[in-house]
Structures are given as C-alpha cells and as structure tokens.
Amino acid sequence: MNNDRVKHEPSLTAEAAPPKEMEADMEKLRNVMLAPLALALAAVFAAAAAAQDLKGPTGEEWKNPRIVGAGKEAPRSFFIPYPDEAAALENDKDASARRRCFNGPWKFHWVPKPADVPAGFFKPGFDASGWKGIAVPSNWEFQGYGVPIYLDTDYEWLKAGETPDPPNLPADNNPVGCYKKTFSVPADWKDRDVFLYFGAVKSAFYVWVNGRYAGYSEDAKTPAEWNITRFLKEGDNEVALQVFRWSDGSYLECQDFWRISGIERDVDLLARPRVRIRDFWARADLTADGRNGFLDVSVEVTGRPGGAGGLSTVEITLLDGQGRTVFSAGAPVTTARGKETAIARIARNVTAPRLWTAETPNLYTVVLALKDASGRTLEATSTRVGFRNVEIVDGRLLINGAPVYLKGVNRHEHDPRTAHVVSEESMIRDIRLMKQFNINAVRTCHYPDDPLWYDLCDAYGLYVIDEANIESHGMGDGPESLAHKPEWGPAHLDRTIRMVERDKNHASVIIWSLGNEAGDGLNFEATSAWIHGRDPSRPVQYEPAGTRPHTDIVCPMYARIETIEAYGLKKQTRPLILCEYSHAMGNSNGNLQDYWDVIEKYPNLQGAFIWDWVDQSIETKDPNGRTYYAYGGDFGPPEIPTSRNFCCNGLVNSEREPHPGLWEVKKVYQSIAFRKTETADGRTALEVRNGYAFRGLDGFVIRWELASGETGAPPVAAGEFPNPAIRPGGSAVFPLEMPTVGIVPGREYFLNVRAEYARDEPLIPRGHVAAAGQFPVGLVRPGPAVKAADMRPVTLGQDGTKVTVGGSGFSASFDRTTGVLTSYVFRGKEFVRTGLEPHFWRAPTDNDFGNGFPERHGIWRKAGDHRVLEGFEARAESPSAVRIEARYALTDVPAKYRVTYRVLGTAEIIVSVHFVPEKEGLPEMPRLGMKMTLPREFAHVRWFGRGPHESYADRKTSAFVGTYGASVFETLIPYVSIQEYGNRTDCRWALLADRTGDGLLIAGYPQFDFSALPYTAEDLTQEKRGQKHPQEIPKRDYVCLNLDYGQMGVGGDTSWGAREHPQYRLAAKEYAYSFRLRGMTAADDPAALARE
Secondary structure: OOOOOOOOOOOOOOOOOOOOHHHHHHHHHHHHHHHHHHHHHHHHHHHHHHHHHHOOOOHHHOOOOOEEEEOOOOOOOOOOEEEOHHHHHHHHHHHOOOOOOOEEEEEEEEEHHHOOOOOOOOOOOOOOOEEEEEOOOHHHHHOEEEEEEEEEOOOOOOOOOOOOOOOOOOOOOEEEEEEEEEOOOOOHHOEEEEEEEEEEEEOOEEEEEEEEEEEEEEEEOEEEEOOOOOOOOOOOOEEEEEEOOOOOHHHHHHOEEEEOOEEOOOOOEEEEEOEEEEEEEEEEEEEOOOOOOOOOEEEEEOOOOOOEEEOOEOOOOOOOOOOOEEEEEEOOOOOOOOEEEEEEEEEEEEEOOOOOOOOOOEEEEEEEEOOOOEEEEEEEEEEEEOOEEEEEOOOOOEEEEEEEEEEEEEOOOOOOOEOOOOHHHHHHHHHHHHHOOOOOOEOOOOOOOOHHHHHHHHHHEEEEEOOOOOOOHHHOOOOHHHHHHHHHHHHHHHHHHHHHHHHHOOHHHHHEEEEOOOOOHHHHHHHHHHHHHHHHOOOEOOOOOOOOOOEEEEOEEOOHHHHHHHHOOOOOOOOOOOOOOOOOOOOOOHHHHHHHHHOOOOOEEEEEEEOOOOOOOOOOEOOOOOOOEEOOOOOOOOOOOOOOHHOOOOOOOOOOOOOHHHHHHHHOOOOEEEEEOOOOOOOOEOOOOOOOOOOOOOOEEEEEEOOOOOOOOOOOOOOEEEOOOOOOOOOEEEEEEOOOOOOOOOEEEEEEEEEEEEOOEEEEEEOOOOEEEEEOOOOOOOOOOOOOHHHHOEEEEEEOOEEEEEEEEEEEEEEEOOOOOOEEOOOOEOOOOEEEEEEEEOOOOOOOOHOHHHHOOOOOOOOOOOOOEEEEEEEEEOOEEEEEEEEEEOOOOOEEEEEEEEOOOOOOEEEEEEEEEEOOOOOOOEEEEEEEEOOOOOOOOEEEEEOOOEEEEOOOOOOEEOOOOOOEEOOOOOOOOOOOOOOOEEEEEEEEEEOOEEEEEEEEEEEEEEEEEOOOOOOOOOOOOOOHHHHHHHHOOEEEEEEEEEEEOOOOOOOOOOOHHHOOOOOOOEEEEEEEEEEOOOOOOHHHHHHH
C-alpha cells in the first residue's frame, strides 16, 4: 500500500504508477502473467467497439471461461444521465427524462435445459401469448419456476459423488429463463444513442433487440450495458433475454448463499447524446498536511467530442453539504485526431473541507456538465464525494491520518420474501440497526452489492470492504483451484475491473477485496496488481493470500485469539483485520469480549467482521398454513443438495429482528468505555474514555445512577454529565456524589452508566444508548437474619412410599422410592407438576453440532434420568426443620449425586446438590442442574439477574444485572432451527407467578442460572443440525424449569469444529450448589423474601 498522503492520477485510462515497494513484484507479474491476461481482456472490451460485427451467438459462450461478454460497453461508474445541471443536482433517477425503468412485468418462459428453449423465441412475431408473466427484478425459483438450492461450499449442479469439471455443466439439468418485453422509445430520444442497462443477471445471458443479437454477458453481480441504437425502430420494440441458471461463470460464484437465478436488479433504458460522458472519477483526497482537500475529477468523453461540431467542454461544480457552491470550474475536452474518446481533467484545492469518516459522514456534491461549443448542456450528472484519505503506515490502517477499528459484519443481500432482490427500505433498516448497534464497517460478501447500498453507506457512514464476485470454493485451494488456471484469468480480471470501475467514486469504499475462498495464484496476483495500478488510494486485501505481497492487509478468517495475539506481539508492516470471525449461527457469538480484549491490546490488530449479518431464511407456509422461515432442504425433492440451515448465520433474522447475540455485539463494539475509579482524595469517580477516532463526546449525555436492580424503586443517587468535552482518544474522570443515606441493608447496589445521544442524528434518535456499563458497588450491608423464633413448627409424616412435611399454609411431599419432590402446596396452590430431578443435558446448538457435541457429550443426555436411588432419609432436625436426603448412583456415567432438602417452618425448601464423579477423564458436562415442571398458570417470570436477553457463561457482557420479566408462552424461539435458548445467568432470585401474582420463588446461594420454557431439553434436541423448525415443535401445556449451577458456553469461533473456550466449560469434577424454593403471594416482596 502506498504510504504517500496523496497520489493523483491524470486520467481514467492511464495506468497509475505502482507503490514503490511493489514495483519489482509487479514487473515480474507484468512480464509473466499480466501481458496475456491484459490481451485477453482487451479482446473482451473491444467487443463493445466492434459490436456491429456480432453475427449472433455461437451457443458456446456460456461454456467458455475465456468469454466473459460480447458487445458490452466497457465498465464505468454508476450514474444516471440528466438533461441539465438542475436535474443532475436533484439526482432523482425516477424523474430523469433520460431514463426509462424496465422494472415490472415481463413475459417469461422457463425450461429445464438449454435444448428445450423455444426456437426463435427472440424473433419479432414469435407467439408468446401463452407465456406467463414474471416480476423483474426477481429470482424465478421463488416465483414458482425450478427449485431454490442453498449450499455452502459445493457446486449445486453436481450429483452425489461427482467432482467438478470446469467449465463443463450438465446438459440435461441447466434451467433457462426466456424473457421478453415490448417497449417504445420516447420521441424526444430520436437523435440520441439508447443504451440497455442490466444491474445484475444471474448467471449468464444473451440479449436480442427486435430479433437482432446485441450480445452476451456473465458475472451475476455487476452491470451489463449495450448500445442498442442501431437495433431500434419507430413504434413498438422488443427485447428478449435467454438467461442460464448455470454457466462457466458459475464456477466463480460458489458463494455461501441461495443459488438462484434471474434478473436481480434494475433494468434501465438510457438516452445519451452522441457526444457524452462515458465515465468519470471524482477523487476527493487530502493534501499532505491532512487538513486541506484536493478534488481531482477526470471525465472521459466519447463520440468524437472535438469533431466538426466544435470543441466540447466539461464543467464541474462542487457544493458542500448545505448546498453552497465551493467552486465551479471547466476544462476543454481534448482528443487526438480520429479518436472516439477524450479526457477532461479538473483539479482544485479545497480549503479545510469537512472530512468524511463513518463517524462523521460529511459529503459534498459534484455536478458535472458536458457542453458543446455554444455552451449548451449536452448531458449532466452528479455524484457525492467525501474528502478522506486511506493509507497504511507503520503497519496500521489510517483514515485521515488516524488509526481506526473496523467493527464489522459481513452482509449478504437477502430478503425473506424476495430473496436476492433487496429494497431501499430494507437497506436503510440494515444501516439503522448497524449504526444503533455500534457496527461501523461492512464487507460486501461475496460480491459487489446494489449501487444504492454504497450511496447509503456514504450518506449514513459505514466503512465498506468492496468484494469482487469471485468464489470458486468448490474447487478447493489446491492445484485444481481456478486461481492457478490462465484460461480463467480474463474472468477474474473482468470481475475485478467491473467492481472497481463501478464503485470507485464512493467515499465509503476504503478497501478492495479480490474475492473470497477461491484459492490463490497468478490470477489473484494479476487482479491485485491491476487494482494497485488503477487505484493506489485504497488498500487491497485477499484472505487466501495470507501474508503474500499482493494483499495489503492480513485478513484471516476464524483465526483463534492466540493466533492474532501472536501476530500482534511482533512488529508488522501490515495490519491484521479478521475478514470473518464469530460465526453467528443460531445461539452463538460467545467469547466476543475475549477477542476484543486482545484486538484492542495491540496497535496492528484493527478489527474484525462477524459472519454474518442476516439469516438467509425465506418466509414460507407449512402444509397446515403456519408461517415459518425456510432454509436449505425445505424446497424440492430429497435428492436436491443442501447445507440446510447453514445459510442462517445472522445477527438478525431475515425480518431484521435482533438475535440475542446482537446485544453482545453492541456492548463489545461500543466506542465509549467506562471505568469505576477513585479521585485522589478517595471519592468514587467515573472514568470515561472516548474510543471514537473522529468525534468528540459533546454530542452525548453521560448518565449515571446508583441503584439496586432488585426493586422498581428510584435510584438512591443519580447524575449526568451533558456534552462532555472529551476529544477523540481522550478520557476524563468525573467525581460522583455517592449517598450517605438511603442504603437498604442486605441489598446489592450497582453503578449503572450509559451514554445517550443528546440530539437526533441520522437514523439514531435522541436518547438512544450508544454505550453502557455496570459496576458493583461495595455498599452491601448485612440484612436481618431469620431468627429461630420466627420459624413455625413443621410436621413430618411418613406413609408407605410417601413422605410429607406440613407447616403453616404449606406442605411438601416426597416419593420414598424415587427421592423426588412430588408436591409443594402453598396457600392452596400446587406448584409442582413433576419434581426436581438431576439434569445434565442441553439441546445442542448449531455450534454444538458442528464440533461433535452430541457424540462427545452424549453420555450426559439421559444421565439424570438413568439413576438408581441408593439411599433415602427423612428426619426432623428441629421442631421447625426437616431434612430429607436422596442419594443416587448415575448409571450412564460413573458418578454419585446427592440431593438434600431442608424444609423449614417459613415454608422454604433449601435444596443442596452434591455431585461427585467416580472416574477421571469424563467429558465435560453440558450443564449441571435440576429440572422440574410447573402447572401452566405459573408462566409469568420475573428474575433478579442478568437480562433482559438470554445470557451464557461466554456471552453475558451485555446482560446487566437487574430485575426483568417475561412470559413463558409468549417468548418465541429466537432461532430458525430449534436448539438451546433462553438461559439467564447470575440470578439472585426468580419468580414464576400466576396471573394473581402468587407464585414460586427461587433464591440462590448466592446465584444460579435458570430457564423457564414451554419445551423440555428433549423437545429442542435434534438428531442432526437443521432437522426441525420451531413451528414443528408443539409447546408443552406446562412450564419447564431448569435451575442450574451453570451451563457451558455457546462458543462461536466457528460452527464446524471449534468448541467453547476451556474457561467456559464444565469439567466433570466435584460440585456443590444450593438454592431455595418458597411459595409467595402477590402481597409479598420477592426481593425481600430472597434476602431472608
């Protein structure tokens, strides 16, 4: 990566000088590889100039990797033409007189293989009256044609046992969609060239206009454009497409997403003057001092601009964010004699512009106008630019001279109803959530996104890693990888060039990515070299390159914490940024805080991108009419290949509802940090550190309170620090006025801190919490002890197989043959449906399936059920206390399990568990606890512990201690496939109450984990991952309560092998824990009872 502050290029077409440190390597690349690739690509782009010579398709284009298109225009930046500067400034593409949108209904005919395509369907007069209609854009598999297939790493057309054989495809199984649309050309377009523009079509297609062959294209995620002027006629015209589901290009599109087909983005008809803007590059950079800006605009004009009509000029106007003109300037368009294209360049300094960053997305507008010799505007357009600089210095990624952390996610384009067709509303919803959950960067996995996405990232502030549509995962990364094959070089290079040229004007794009999981070799060395030559202002990354010289950023995926720490410990010339980590499949994202503790420890570790943002599930109805969200394998016959629910790895579900893990991301990614400290004179104080790189904290209010989370009472102390003057990277210490009165003996107190937005910001409302922290405060004083005089007498009755303890207003019964509590009645209400039993199993999560959990831990699944009662004893300890002990031997594992119940005259039952394994080397336990069920009416849950969302041993940083509530039967399984969910950690007490408020209180000694669900662990257990959806599991007509010492973490380093980290496991060793059961009425205070 070039470390010079500014590198300006004089034109769009000249190759830029490479960074000095790469000159030698690039020279070798040019000599050995780039020359033949460049020649091949030049032949491809020359097709545009020679379009009139196209005779018709050979029918072999989609089978030949050397052919990536025919007749297409050379790639360009995305822009809409307008007739004048005012319209260009407004930039409403739907209002442009030079554009007609072809979205909407098209005639459509689907066939299962190319041989079945109707002969001559593209010719005028062909009878398509029997064809059905289809929406454009759409994916035809979700419109009733063919079968949608989801796969992760394999090619979807292969049958079981087959190996890929590029570029060959099955002749008998390659569906084709035939599209037709009739249109007319506006009369005022008569003297203009007309272009047909397709934003994205998967996977390859031919185009005819009025029966004449216009050309061919592949690369399903970048535009294809043809000049169709010579094919048009007055009146009705007709365009026809033949779209192949699979082509040779599909070998480069083996991404982890739905493998579906069709026209996926906008289709436009554009009118352009004969002399027109072909392309432009508006580079807004910084000068060497980092304070002033430099705008360098190169405009390529085509159509013999210097011909007989006189000299053309290009004029640009730069406007700031308030619409004020910064400057206007013009330049003549000069061209060599006989040339069709020319370059105009305008470069100006800009004093102290407001800089663009994701934190401060300040944008300017550039309006471009092409004028003829008389000054008449031929064509105008506009783009928004942000003054910013990206460089790598001393092994660190710098934006505008400051190191930044990329707190990122990977994002597929997905909608639960329209699949790969994503609306502007959906994009804004994504950005709103990302901004509100402290995500500042997105990797466009694994293809360039819709152009609108980049506009929105520019406007709202997200750093973007723009990734080429290249993934040949199914070929592996060995000798068979297409990265090594010269015949695939043009396709690699074409896809890279089209991405860069389309998106080069976007401030949000700070890094180019060469692709994903496509091996490494000469083709990627060539694409890297091309980008470095074309755009040295941005670094290039590619994960399979490792630390080879053609990646500027070391960007591993799923590297373990110890691996990245080893990198951080050494002096490096390149930053390390994980392109993928924390695989968010199902109940996941454990140990996220542990990753960032290390990332923030070393300067050259600069962030990571979670896999991934959104579940790729599809809203569907089952045969009973119930809505559910489908994934791979839910469509088509059983032999359809699938990776099942591996497409559902999102921090949000497909409806953009946050999964519990997203709250952990928000906490870990927050850029304002808090620390409880003391002033020099010993007073409690709060240290606030500003982790933003570019914005101060003057737009926030820091609020604090000292409160006991166990009550709804007001805090005993509170305060705020509005608009704290803390500069980026700075910190300040604020003394806190702690109370000397109002502290209730026996209660826990916490210092709760939050940073709120002080005013509305785009997509973020005033009062939104940007950061939060919680600290226990040592103000706990002993509460009143229960006196013996308060204990009422109890009775002990033993009758055959039953033992009953009775007291004032309550009774408890035990089965002598099982040792189980069978009844607990308080004030006439029975709380026990089935009594407390040992429990060691949890329903496997997606991560658990991936790491062999069911096999490794399977002996614990029935361990609690398979037990032998070795001893049972019931005796009175005092007039007000009875001790009951049940001793078990577990038969599935060599271990002893003892449960002691002390039934007190206060109506309490103190439950103590003692677990002792009798053999070393047993696998860790999924959980250690007890389970019971309660009647359905006790479904209203309150607890004092971590919440409000679920939490686990390795995912609880974001779950603060407080009092929370939920309804057992209204809380839905948050994951698309059934698995463990709903755990609450570090609980002091929990209450399961009926509608009147009477209920069963559980109090910890001192803490416990619990879950209260309408399912048993067995209900949620699948035999294989993705086997069942939530709607397939009927809710129980009772409450299933787990009361645990603890549960192992959920992990998340990967979902295909990585286990939860060792510190979050439950070793099979001796354990003891206790909790209390007590009935209570609505008039009782659960917190007070729990403290007794």
